Amino acid sequence: MAAPWAPFAATFTNFLFIRGRSGLARSRVAWKAAATERRTVAGTQVLRLIHTTSPTQKKNVATSGREECTVAFIKKQIEEFNIGKRHLANMMGEDPETFTQEDIDRAITYLFPSGLFEKRARPIMKHPDDIFPKRRALQWGEDGRPFHFLFYTGKPSYYSLMHEVYGMIVDLDKCSDHLRAKGLLPQKKNQDLIGSRWLIKEELEEMLVEKLSDQDHMRFIQLLERLLTLPCGSTEEEYIHKFRRAIPVQSKTKLIEPLQYDEQGMAYSSGEGKRKTAKAKVIVYEHGSGRIKVNGIDYLLYFPVTQDREQLMFPFHFLDRLGKHDMDCTVSGGGRSAQAGAIRLATANALCSFVSEDEVEWLRQAGLLTTDPRVKERKKPGQEGARRKFTWKKR
């Protein structure tokens, strides 16, 4: 089995190495020793792992990252990735045709188990488009003349895009003049635009592989809006859709548990919540007199501090149901404040079953249904605590 494995292993390790090296290249650029070689050996890849001694700033991006910018290089990487994917599928005993990215990830974690805490430092195998950042291809030829006519504006792709959109607007104006003269104006349809939003500045920058300013982005969006006001044909609409992203629907993500009934026919609902290290499980009964027991102990004895009891009171008080429900809770872990917060979250989750959709939305907006993400920050070496530094002595 060694023979068929060897070439595969070579490509595999090549691939992994290259990924590792591109990571290095991204952060510490300009290997002075390698740069000279590269200029002479343009187009071919240098696969020796040369250790960098001096990290330098990101200057000469175009020259030092030249090998990665070539389209041929990326294409070769893609081919190698696909071959590697098929080999991996064979190794794992699965069908190479239907081997998805999740399967790849699972296979890699199985074959290369890593104990590193930082997930981004573990071995990964992904499509080259995800790994290599989009770089601009070389923009001038051998004689030094730039290819694009707008190169000297500094943002050629952005200005060419604006120019294109403006060209479309002018054309559409002419068409609409003709159509208005004939009296055949088509109706405006706006349904396509609901549920989507324009590109934000970061996404536009990513698309154009250029740095933009806020004003540039604003001008671009204004131009697109102006395009929308005119009667568009289907090609224009497709073009506009390239610049729109769908908004995910947020508020419907909460699942409301149905009410459960116990032996006596009393309706109850349970909820869970946690805060810091405390976890709480709560059962809220529908009809009651406001009696609350925590771990079998009355809440007045369990939480002697008024602040904790106010936290318990908050969900009921918000929904105006102060004396109407009975509650049984079990809570463990954390301290007194964390346990109170955990019970509060659990109560709010449990009360969702008794309450209408609007009130669930109000609860969500009041922040009663969100788990508090704050946890204790890690202590760093060289400091006394998470943030506190050691006492600074001048001498």
Next chain:
Amino acid sequence: MRENAWSSGRGGFDPRVGARNRPRNFWRGMMLRKVIRLISKSHKLDPGRFLHVGTRVSQNVAVGLDAQVPSEKSRTISRTQENDPAKHGEQHLCQHYSIPLEELKTIFPHGLPPRFEMQVKTFSEACLMVREPALELLHYLKNTNFANPAIRYVLYGEKGTGKTLTLCHAVHFCAKQDWLIMHVPDAHCWVKNCRDLLQSTYNKERYDQPLKASTWLKNFKTSNERFLNQIKIQQKYIWNKRESIEEGRPLGEVVEQGLNRVKNASDAVGIVMKELKRQSSSGSFRLLVAVDSVNALWGRTTLKKEDKNLVAPEELTLIHNVKKMVTNDWHGGAIVVSLSQTGSLFKPRAAYLPQDLLGKEGFDDLDPFVPIQVYNYTPKEFESCIQYYLENRWLQHKKAHTEEGKKELLFLSNSNPWQLERLCAHL
């Protein structure tokens, strides 16, 4: 709302505003209120009701009275005019009755909890709520058969439910009925925080606490002045080589001796207790022994001897004497006792039952007894308490008289009187 002398509560006045700056309506309002008080006294209605009449001068006083009387009856009445505990019955439940301040000084020189004393000073009146356990206890006390040995009544309950105040209610009743009251305010005081432990001259094994004994004697004297001259001692007592007390002298002299010579105070206490116990059986007077935090008698102490050993409670003279009083081998009176976890030493916070707080030894000593449990407020009692605070203008928060505010307070305090009082102190 106009920011003026009226902004602090309806019908109240802001003492920061000077007399000249008060609006005109203020003085007319004061006159109105004085008139209303006179009228209300004649009608035997509560003066506090009419503060809500308002300050509109044009309102006729008679019209005001007529308008207010029907709406009053729909509100929960939180006060009663019946100030004699002997006449308190079922119809007075959940209502506050007031104790005149002069009586307070004589009957309770040392018996009331400190927070209650602060409240008395603030409101300039002492009001106790009539509650079920107290009524039960009073009923038993009224029907005591003085020929039988003294029955022990033990008040117990969770922290802050009102055991001490119920005890004080019983003491007030007995004082009105002309009993002799031996009230030990807090037995925990005697087993901790004592700087001066003297070895007793009477019994080498025991230790004296002169300061605490002398304070107790002083308070005892204030509360039972009239009995001190009537009761005569029946045995000769020798203090030391030069001083002694003959048979037949009034008890007041023993007390004087204890107060003058602080060293002999604890022995004086012992003598007083012995004599009273012996003579109550004869029937000339009735004796009430009221001990708060009785679980201190059988617990542990934090006091140390010179050689750093812990003192057991039996080795303290005062405790020893009180233990003798609490045994039911005498007749002609009653023993009312309450447990308390608050000042207790080495007991967990959640403990409130007699077995937990008294320990096996204490339980056996006190057995048999009549247990009376004191609970948190019922909804009616809670309502009455809030009404009382509102009347005395103690709750200044806007939401305090709304239903939601009351529900919040109910939840936060879980109807516990102690907790409620602390919460309302902030409002």
